[in-house]
């Protein structure tokens with residue numbers, strides 16, 4: 001195996017934007033040849049492992065590595081003293097040590113590193129490092145952590161962010177008032193490819209890191225500070241990524257592998273097992289939400305009040321931005337004139353929480369959708385109708401006062417899902433596999449009640465609140481072997497979602513060539529921004545489009561010159577220069593000759609703005625994406641078992657660059673939302689994770705997932721390239737609340753916590 | 765320990781294998797065959813599924829020593845003479861591959877299903893693939909791929 005593989009792809013099944021072009025890496029992935037980060041191998045490499053804290057909170061009095069160093073095969077043992085630069089990393093705030101020095105603040109915090117010739121040797125040596133811990137009381141209740149007298153996890157205190165939002169008259173009253181408390185458990189991204197990387201020391205004293213990540217450049221920035229090296233010496237290359245979902249935004253093996261490589265002078269491979277992976281990345285914030293709606297007797301919302309507490313765990317990660325979403329978007333896609341929202345992110349000694357698909361909107365959606373159902377029932381209005389009555393429309397202002405300046409088809413999405421055909425009624429003698437409990441043979445249909453639930457939600461696309469959110473693309477056009485070839489180079493991470501397919505489709509469309517090579521992704525080109533916030537098709541897509549346009553302009557300019565014509569009216573198509581009425585004027589080969597035309601462009605979406613610290617008002621977001629779900633469930637109300645029978649959805653994607661890939665995103669996103677509603681929870685007691693394995697942390701299997709009907713709307717956003725609207729996250733936000741609503745409808749219980757467990761359904 | 769095993773029709777011999785190593789580790793790290801994946805190494809995800817003497821197994825649960833003298837087929841051995849097997853082709857065409865980390869194991873499991881049950885019902889497909897986790901696709905297009913492969917196989 002060589003290391004220079006990753007996402008390099010050269011096959012190009014044709015397809016322009018709007019076509020369901022096939023993935024260029026599909027064949028490599030089905031033959032086993034695609035090189036994921038954990039597959040990398042290098043001559044002479046050694047293995048790195050991490051020693052982690054067994055305590056959620058402790059002072060480190062000393063670390064003795066003597067014994068570990070004597071283990072045959074060990075090449076290095078490193079502690080905080082060996083970090084050459086700043087011993088602090090972090091996405092938004094550099095508050096997390098590369099290796100703990102004075103304190104450990106969560107169970108699983110990295111304390112020391114070992115390199116050895118075999119992973120088992122390294123693990124055994126790590127077990128012989130003696131760390132002298134003084135165990136300290138752990139702050140594990142986030143509500144208690146907010147108290148003035150709570151012990152601080154960090155100085156000066158435990159508040160990461162308090163977002164305060166006030167709109168209209170916060171003290172207004174209404175004839176109908178409904179309220180609830182809701183709790184959302186901690187979800188794990190559970191990407192299948194474990195955190196892995198290969199660090200290769202270079203002759204110039206620098207290091208090359210091949211790693212699975214979501215944003216090469218933000219990793220590089222943190223790594224340079226920790227390694228005390230300039231960016232020219234810290235070069236990152238995207239290795240094959242086995243899913244991400246937010247869990248690869250923060251650093252994992254990055255600095256550790258490089259430290260070991262630089263110390264040993266040998267390539268170092270690090271790859272977490274599944275248990276370590278549960279400690280090796282942030283999770284979705286668990287949340288405690290208190291919501292109140294005031295409405296007219298017909299159900300029209302008068303006001304909404306919300307208080308949300310998110311447990312950020314031991315380090316800041318992206319908690320502040322998650323609070324931003326939970327606050328500014330936390331009341332859903334509704335028109336609400338009077339609003340008071342307080343959203344808090346707090347430090348505790350629990351596992352750090354950060355980004356996961358849906359980012360702050362997921363937790364809020366469970367609360368606002370449960371409360372909307374309650375309001376519907378109280379005022380006696382149909383649950384679809386009440387959402388349509390209150391649903392946002394284009395031109396409305398949301399709760400931060402921002403005008404929704406492109407499509408907001410809330411009512412239509414709900415209508416579509418409610419009009420979709422329902423699954424057949426249960427048969428008299430159903431196949432066991434189609435029932436709750438399945439082949440566990442717990443019921444043949446007795447005690448099984450069907451329920452239907454709906455939800456509609458919205459989410460920001462791209463980074464918000466004034467962040468300089470851009471992507472860079474380099475596009476090159478040249479003749480190779482008589483054929484025109486475009487090469488597209490971005491640093492934007494392909495994590496499985498299909499960005500590389502989209503990059504090719506855009507190049508084919510803009511340059512009229514068939515063959516598009518996706519250059520391996522690395523830091524030799526400018527930042528592509530993060531593969532998160534459903535932003536890559538929009539922002540990196542926008543950059544690729546702009547770079548293609550720049551290349552095309554140069555080519556057409558040259559053609560115009562040699563043809564003695566105006567540039568206006570010339571087009572590039574099928575490797576030809578074409579005139580206004582479609583006549584072929586010259587071959588691309590004639591214009592390019594031996595030259596390559598290459599352009600690099602940075603693309604920015606419209607600026608967003610910070611919100612007012614007192615009122616939370618402001619144009620915080622660049623784009624909004626809407627989706628609705630309908631879930632149909634069969635619930636064994638005696639045993640509390642649930643079978644999801646159907647999960648149908650409608651979503652506005654602006655423009656489907658690749659319709660099949662769009663549907664694939666919606667399928668997968670829906671599954672993750674359903675998982676949180678019914679089964680997925682990282683169980684943490686007293687700061688300890690109780691279920692760090694796929695035996696005990698359950699994600700939906702093919703038996704759990706129902707068939708899905710997916711309807712895609714394409715209301716172009718006039719402000720976005722091709723009119724696209726981010727796709728990846730909305731389905732994860734609306735599917736869970738729809739499933740929860742369906743289970744409520746079946747069992748008649750309030751169910752104010754997810755994941756819903758059997759005992760919640762049976763009330764035992 | 766020396767391990768001699770036939771993998772994808774070729775005899776492999778590796779030395780100095782530590783007794784605790786799994787078949788998965790030996791395939792991936794010693795034989796240069798990293799196609800079988802390591803998503804959990806706890807027998808819970810199916811990403812490491814390979815044939816051992818014709819039976820699909822989780823390679824992470826098989827001690828390397830147990831594979832001595834036996835025949836292993838991995839995802840790398842499904843294609844013949846550069847031609848994708850119909851199951852592989854169907855996964856590509858149906859969009860059943862996103863990140864693809866689940867794919868090698870699913871391909872072996874789906875291959876096995878179609879060999880045993882030429883025209884599987886949806887419930888049979890779901891049951892056969894229940895041990896293979898996928899986090900990206902929600903399984904809909906995996907079902908499409910298996911249906912497509914089965915129908916092509918039936919016509920062939």
Ligand code: FES
Nearest residue numbers: 805807808810824
């Ligand atoms: S890696 Fe073997 S079952 Fe998961």
Ligand code: FES
Nearest residue numbers: 863864898899900
């Ligand atoms: S495609 Fe990513 S886990 Fe299945």
